[in-house]
Amino acid sequence: METLPTVLDIEASGFGRGSYPIEIGLARADGSCCAFLIQPLDEWTHWDPKAELLHGISRERLFQEGYPVRQVARWLNDELAGLGKAYSDSWGYDNTWLSLLFHHAGMLPRFRLEALRILLTEPQQALWSQTKEAIIGDQPIQRHRAGDDARLLQLTYQHTRCAAEQGT
Template sequence: MTLPTLLDIEASGFGRGSYPIEIGLARADGSTCAFLIQPQADWTHWDPKAELLHGISRGRLAREGYPVGEVARWLNDELAEVGVAYSDSWGYDNTWLSLLFHHAGMLPAFRLEALRRLLSEAQLACWSATKEALIRERGIHRHRAGEDALLLQLTYARTREASGG
């Protein structure tokens, strides 16, 4: 089974003024990678509740984050040949991805699509239970972009097998 490339973004919060702080990928071969993003000077929105979820502080982003241009170039290098990545939160992730590329002064060399487009009704029916089982089995740390992308990919694979796909 060929696995789809999954993309996940952690952010400073939700809604107006929020921005991406970490982008992770689960590649078709099952390997993962993730990069922290240095906030732009005018990216000031910060939701302490979001920080409680992902555990990434503003200070850590300033110290360990990569400039938006580097992250945009990395994404294009990773995804141009694949052409498409999938997200389970397309509405948010596409907005944050657009913001990243806008501030990098670049255009994405790939499309971001909603993961829902790949799922059958049978997969949807067992998605949540399968995802929770994988979290328990593998001890996955939620709300970190690389781990969440991998969790989505593993859930996709297991629900596809379970639904006979």
Template sequence: MTLPTLLDIEASGFGRGSYPIEIGLARADGSCCAFLVQPLEEWTHWDPKAELLHGISRARLKREGLPVAQVARWINDELSEVGVAYSDSWGYDNTWLSLLFHHAGMLPAFRLEALRILLDERQLDMWHRTREALVTELGIHRHRAGEDARLLQLTYQRTRQLAGCG
């Protein structure tokens, strides 16, 4: 079974003024990677509750984050051949991705689609149970973009197997 490429984004918070702080990918071969995004001067929104979830401080982003244009180039390099990546939070992730590419002065060379379009009813019924079982089994640290993207991919794979889809 070929695995779909999954994209996950951690952000400064939700809603107006929020922006991407970490972008992670799980590639079709199962490998994953993630990059911290250096916030622009005008990106000031910061929700302490979001920081409690992902554990990434604004100071760390300024210190270790990559410039917006570099992250946008990296994503395009990774995804232009694949053509499409999937997200379980399409509404948020697409908004943050658009913001990133806008400020980089670039256009994405791929489409971001909702993961939901790949799932049948049987997979949807068992999705949350399966995901939580994998978190426990594999000791996955939630709310980091690379690990969350890989968790989505593994959940997709396991629900397909359990549903008898391959």
């Protein structure tokens, strides 16, 4: 059986200056996935109601159910240090939010985040959007939640790879 890339996805309070991570999800190489909500720090005040409409996570829920920043950073290091890397489809945003998380946790990441696209062949890239939409229609995936989005990316990678190898 092929090894799938470990995919990390982050939901955030919004985009741009002042935004911060609110949920981090992982899809592991074995296809299992998990996600953690993050308690906002006192200085993390940016909140975009449009972002909340997408991910459906309220700021109040983060305070009630979220985990402390340091605990999430420690968990990520425990999960990913052995692998050394994880992949993201929105590297620019996700890497910024990941850096912010680790900075405020007072820790260094023991892994690298890389762009998922570096793993894709040209045939995979050509099939990506259509394949992703087909999976969304076919699977019980809750969009804009970090764990499900990470798994969606991983499934899209797997399906495009199989299709590209078969020349379809």
